Amino acid sequence: MSTDLPAVSDSTIRRLSLYLRALEGLDDQAEPTVSSRRLAELAGTSAAQVRKDLSRFGSFGKRGLGYSVAPLQNHLRDILGLQRRWPVVLVGAGRIGSALFEYPYFRERGFEIVAVVDRDPAKVGRRWNGVKIQSVEALPTLVRECRAELGILAIPATDAQAAAEALVDAGVRGILNFAPVQLHLGSHVVVNDVNLTLEMEALSFALRTASELGSGEGG
Template sequence: MISESSKRRISESTIHRLSLYYRLLSVLEKESKETVSSKELAEREKLTPAQVRKDLSFFGSFGTRGLGYPVSELKRRIGEILGLDRQWSVALIGVGNIGSALVGYKEFQRQGFNIKLIFDNDQRKIGSNHKGIVVADIKNLEKELRENKIEIVVIAVPATVAQYIVDDVVKAGIKAILNFAPVNLKVPEDVFLRNENMSMELEYLSFALVNLFNGRGTNR
């Protein structure tokens, strides 16, 4: 897979759809379904069968003609591609509204994203316990990130301080950052930064209600 993906350039949309397939396959696996066709996957995700097959074909051929894809096996393979076949050490910075929610978000753990450290700068929060993790002082950020071999950092601090925090996170050698603060962050070329913009979809709904209401909705 690794060589495949460096050969061709895989689009962001394809990766996002792999996430969808992975989640759906987990459901099908629970339902003890043995095989599934691109047609069925497509119907359940509101895509075309060709789209599903094309997405998968970038990474190999996982199906059996005349039969479809083996549910468990395909789930396992997509898990491999997405890096969900391993555990990730995650640190969370900022334990306000959103930070607290993320600590308790079961879906992350289930996928192998383990929050190992929590940081904050508020003395009232430092030392407090969140789901078994003691909140550390942001002052020790770099040292702690290194010592605990953190691989992914989640930013959930106010927009005003996010850039300073990220600068320190980058200094600590972190190469993957998920940002919940509503602000554009600058990172070096070799750091992966993704933004979770919680207002964006709400704004899309607002746009849709105001502009697109000629009768029917347009879903993703």
């Protein structure tokens, strides 16, 4: 069933995800095949890059024709591991946790938040669309019961390291971390940080650079 998995860079994987999204946005009745050039345009990269990325996993295209949309979608889902359901444990029922719980695109891709915990006793016991918010003490049991291998941390920086360790101890191997702190975990655990402040700061830097080129220094 599953594709062989050669060593491949993180940026390639991220682009595969963009290709999948682009393909899903295509009407495969009207456009049953795409060229690498078209796919590149949709995903914001170059045609050569598209071909290189895809060719690492197989020969999915036809010369002279391009790639068939529906089969390529399936190849990408297979490569990315999306041909299954991924139960996810959410730590933190604040604003961000709530937004993620409601985020429709997660469930579409098979990422299903099956348990929510929060340290605030006032929140514990509430129900979100059938999922009861539980105490952080219940975390180890919950992770094991729902066999979650993925966790999302949407809590303050101060609590994040301890919560991450609890997740890992209970069997989680991949964490999406919204807490603004560097997590230190075993090398078998994969952590992806979402750092919103960093994103804004990168914009700030870019804008500052642009204006200084145009208008000089004088304060």
